[in-house]
Amino acid sequence: MASKIKTSISIIIGIILLLLISTLIFSLYTINKLRSNLKIQVHTQTVIQALKDNLIFLVDAETGERGFLITSDSSYLQPYNSALLNINANTAQLRSLISDNPVQRRNIDSLEKYINLKVSYTKNLITLKHQGDDKAIKEILILNRGKYFMDQVRTINYKMESEERHLFETRQANTNKSISNAETVFIIEGIFAILTTLFLATVIIQELDRRTRTEKKLRDYNIELERKNREIEQFAYIASHDLQEPLRSISNFSNLLSEKLSANPDTRVQEYIGYIKGGSSRMSNLIFDLLEYSRIGKDATKSVIDCDKLVNEVITDMSADIKGNNAEIRVSKLPVVNGYIFLKSLFQNLLSNAIKFHQPGIRPFINISAIDKGTEFQFSIQDNGIGIEKIYRERVFIIFQRLHSRSEYEGTGIGLSQCKKIIELHGGKIWIESEPGKGTTFVFTIPKS
Amino acid sequence: MKRKLECILLVDDDPDDNMYHRIIIEEMNITDNIDVVLNGLEAITYLKKDNQAPPELIFLDINMPKMNGWEFLDQYKHLDAKQRARVVIVILTTSANPDHLKKAQQIKEVTGFETKPLSKEMMSEILKEHFQDYL
Numbered sequence A: 001m002a003s004k005i006k007t008s009i010s011i012i013i014g015i016i017l018l019l020l021i022s023t024l025i026f027s028l029y030t031i032n033k034l035r036s037n038l039k040i041q042v043h044t045q046t047v048i049q050a051l052k053d054n055l056i057f058l059v060d061a062e063t064g065e066r067g068f069l070i071t072s073d074s075s076y077l078q079p080y081n082s083a084l085l086n087i088n089a090n091t092a093q094l095r096s097l098i099s100d101n102p103v104q105r106r107n108i109d110s111l112e113k114y115i116n117l118k119v120s121y122t123k124n125l126i127t128l129k130h131q132g133d134d135k136a137i138k139e140i141l142i143l144n145r146g147k148y149f150m151d152q153v154r155t156i157n158y159k160m161e162s163e164e165r166h167l168f169e170t171r172q173a174n175t176n177k178s179i180s181n182a183e184t185v186f187i188i189e190g191i192f193a194i195l196t197t198l199f200l201a202t203v204i205i206q207e208l209d210r211r212t213r214t215e216k217k218l219r220d221y222n223i224e225l226e227r228k229n230r231e232i233e234q235f236a237y238i239a240s241h242d243l244q245e246p247l248r249s250i251s252n253f254s255n256l257l258s259e260k261l262s263a264n265p266d267t268r269v270q271e272y273i274g275y276i277k278g279g280s281s282r283m284s285n286l287i288f289d290l291l292e293y294s295r296i297g298k299d300a301t302k303s304v305i306d307c308d309k310l311v312n313e314v315i316t317d318m319s320a321d322i323k324g325n326n327a328e329i330r331v332s333k334l335p336v337v338n339g340y341i342f343l344k345s346l347f348q349n350l351l352s353n354a355i356k357f358h359q360p361g362i363r364p365f366i367n368i369s370a371i372d373k374g375t376e377f378q379f380s381i382q383d384n385g386i387g388i389e390k391i392y393r394e395r396v397f398i399i400f401q402r403l404h405s406r407s408e409y410e411g412t413g414i415g416l417s418q419c420k421k422i423i424e425l426h427g428g429k430i431w432i433e434s435e436p437g438k439g440t441t442f443v444f445t446i447p448k449s
Numbered sequence B: 001m002k003r004k005l006e007c008i009l010l011v012d013d014d015p016d017d018n019m020y021h022r023i024i025i026e027e028m029n030i031t032d033n034i035d036v037v038l039n040g041l042e043a044i045t046y047l048k049k050d051n052q053a054p055p056e057l058i059f060l061d062i063n064m065p066k067m068n069g070w071e072f073l074d075q076y077k078h079l080d081a082k083q084r085a086r087v088v089i090v091i092l093t094t095s096a097n098p099d100h101l102k103k104a105q106q107i108k109e110v111t112g113f114e115t116k117p118l119s120k121e122m123m124s125e126i127l128k129e130h131f132q133d134y135l
Helices: A002-071 A074-097 A102-131 A134-143 A145-260 A267-295 A307-317 A319-324 A343-356 A415-425 B015-028 B040-048 B069-077 B098-105 B120-130
Strands: A303-306 A328-331 A336-339 A365-372 A376-383 A430-435 A439-447 B008-011 B034-037 B057-060 B088-093 B110-115
Touching: A002 A074, A002 A102, A002 A145, A074 A102, A102 A134, A102 A145, A134 A145, A145 A267, A145 B015, A267 A415, A303 A307, A307 A319, A307 A328, A307 A343, A319 A343, A343 A365, A343 A376, A343 A415, A343 A439, A415 A430, A415 A439, B008 B015, B008 B040, B015 B034, B015 B120, B034 B040, B040 B069, B057 B069, B069 B088, B088 B098, B088 B120, B098 B110, B110 B120
Parallel strands: A328 A365, B008 B034, B008 B057, B057 B088, B088 B110
Antiparallel strands: A303 A336, A365 A376, A376 A439, A430 A439
């Protein structure tokens, strides 16, 4: 469920990102188009101005020429000369401006041709005037070639100007189209992005709602569970405590009875009292172990525990049992762990099992060791006892599960389940490695943190 | 021969236990006066009685109705010195709850913490530790 929500949120966010990126790319493209259009506009204006300037300079040159022809006053030649210079410069500029357009290049070739014709025509007239050949001048003027050249220049000029305007308009139309395209795309993408975002918001809000509800439910369950747990603990404690009392009376008074009747000739009396005592003592052990089991983890805090010291304490406590079975115990260097004091019961249980389940006639040999596995310590308690068959290796950790009858081995069936509970309290694992007839190794781990 | 203990007080709500403990003590023949009260409140009343010679040894149960062992010890601290003179208090309880043991070790009036039932060996240890001039 959670991963499904995660996938759909990722997909929606992906879609929104794609929309944003495509909008960004598209707007950059449109802006570029607008910018190049602006450049073309300036370019067109410059070309048109240059074309107009050419005409003005030609007219200036013509005016200077005519003034000189009529008056022979050479002061008219000054504007004529500067106009000629300007025409050259202006034509060169024009050529460079339209160099990218083959139609305009052809146009400017013929424009230049007619300008040159007009200029040499004018120059010829001025030379003739200097020579005083008014007759030749008159003949030339009658032919009116100058007006023809000038008209050609005007026509080509106009053609070039129209060409530039036409180009500009085509590009302008293109740009207008892309602006309106952009508008459409932006609106659609915008609406889509808004809808997707709204959808995303709905999905997230629904999920948050669901989580809040689940969390509340979980909290309620937890409170209920804690209350139930406390009740059970209390129940276990009270039950076992109150069960001990009548049991103690049975055991106390059967002891007294056994003393009083010690002289009774009927041996069965002592035998029967023995059954009463045995039964009550077993029940007492059972209750004691249950009480211990229910206490594991109750109000416990972790502390630094030196396992070397702890195991030594356990060995001292069990010295009678160890000596009685002539057991040899070897302890390698054990680590210092962060754990609960219940670890002492764990070592007690495992050691006492290792001694209890020895092979008849073979001296119990027990090896306690630990290795550092990086994130955890792994302890091993190895014995040379009777071993445990594979199919029972999980079952022995379940409470009240026993593999042997009471006549073979004493026990309440609680010890190993206690060990498991203690290790699980530490966040570790416990398991059995064994070869039947050769021995058993109990292995457990304690995480370092 | 050394003399017997003046008086031993048993504070316990369980009549079976009281009976058994009385028998054990009587069989050891270490005192002629064994008094029994059924809770802390009765024990306080007992100790406050006029002309009451304070018992030399109290066996105190923890779990009792009306006033439990801990509440009794709270009240006991505020008694007159005369009413508490030469009293040794041994807690005698059903289960060796480690929390209870820790708590008992912090109360200076408590000199011992044992699990029921009282046995002759236990009694001998207590005499050896606290009453060497007796018996």
